[in-house]
Amino acid sequence: MRLLFVLLSVYHGLNGLFMLAMPEAWYAAVPGVVDTGPANAHFIRDIGLGFLASAAALWLAAKTGGTAVLVPALVFLGGHAGLHLVEMITHGTTPAAALRDTLVILVPGFLPFCALLGRAGATPAGRAA
Template sequence: MWKRAAAGVLGAISVINALLMWADGRRWYDSVPGVAFTGPYNPHFVQDIGAAFFAAGLGLVARAWRPRYWPAAVAGAGFLALHAAIHVGMLIGAMLGICTARTWGFDIAAVILPAALSLYVAFPSKGESHA
């Protein structure tokens, strides 16, 4: 049961993030640590990424709502995991001196750990009813 609740919370956070990206992309871009280091603000790109976070969040919320919708959560968590893998690559690059990781603490706390937890909670537990 806790996995479903965690999926709901993580999904809601992703949906809220997407809504903020759509409502005021410029403010989102300027306020999230590290984003401004990726290049100049591009409103279309921020909206596209918002769409990915929205879809990922809906998949996780669907898992919280109905356990049999766990495949949707796996798809959503898949995006979050791929996004986190990019951040892991940047952190490794920084450790090797290839690139600069200015926000490693934020990356771990707000991107990598939630993605790992999302993957874990997306799959049904043993004995949990599912499709």
């Protein structure tokens, strides 16, 4: 569990740093983003801070074993993944874009929540440790 949180922390943290340091390069590098409209460096940096906050929460959960610190990551990453899922369903998507978004947004976004559910189910009283 802790290794998963560390890996997700690094993944989301690097993405957040890329968004903060080079928003225009991030915008051009991420497939499909240019289809959403013109780049807005301030907005990209704002979202980058959300990824950094989530990465910090995942890191703390990995290092302390606590689950309460996962709440910010669950809200941002899960919300972000959920929004993408709803848009994929309501607006449609190509198979290639669906696979890409599933691998780079949905799975990394929902994994912390799934891990928390798995941890809660593994404890004797059904509580998160």
